[in-house]
Amino acid sequence: xxxxxxxxxxxxxxxxxxxxxxxxxxxxxxxxxxxxxxxxxxxxxxxxxxxxxxxxxxxxxxxxxxxxxxxxxxxxxxxxxxx
Numbered sequence: 001x002x003x004x005x006x007x008x009x010x011x012x013x014x015x016x017x018x019x020x021x022x023x024x025x026x027x028x029x030x031x032x033x034x035x036x037x038x039x040x041x042x043x044x045x046x047x048x049x050x051x052x053x054x055x056x057x058x059x060x061x062x063x064x065x066x067x068x069x070x071x072x073x074x075x076x077x078x079x080x081x082x083x
Contacts, residue, residue, distance in 0.1 A: 025050070025051070028049060028050045028051065029050040029052075029060065031049065031050075032045075032046040032047070032049040032050040032057065033046065033050075033060075033061055033064055033066055035049070036057075036061060036066070037061075037066045043057055043058050043061075043068070046061070
C-alpha cells in the first residue's frame with residue numbers, strides 16, 4: 001500500500017495531537033470527511049482513507065452533520081414515490 005506522510009508542527013495542533021494514534025485517526029477521518037463533503041472522493045474511498053467501511057463512514061459522516069445523500073427535490077420525491 002502506498003502511503004503519504006504529512007508533517008505538521010505540533011504547536012499548531014490541539015493538545016490532543018500529542019496522543020498520537022488517536023489524533024491520527026481523527027485527522028484521517030476529518031480529511032476523508034471534507035474530501036467527501038466537497039465531492040472530491042466517493043464514500044467508499046472516504047471509508048478506505050479513514051479505515052472504516054463505506055457504511056460506517058456514512059453513519060459517522062451523518063453524525064458529524066455532513067449530508068450523505070445529494071438528491072434534488074425531484075429525485076427525492078421519485079425515490080419515495082409508491083410504485
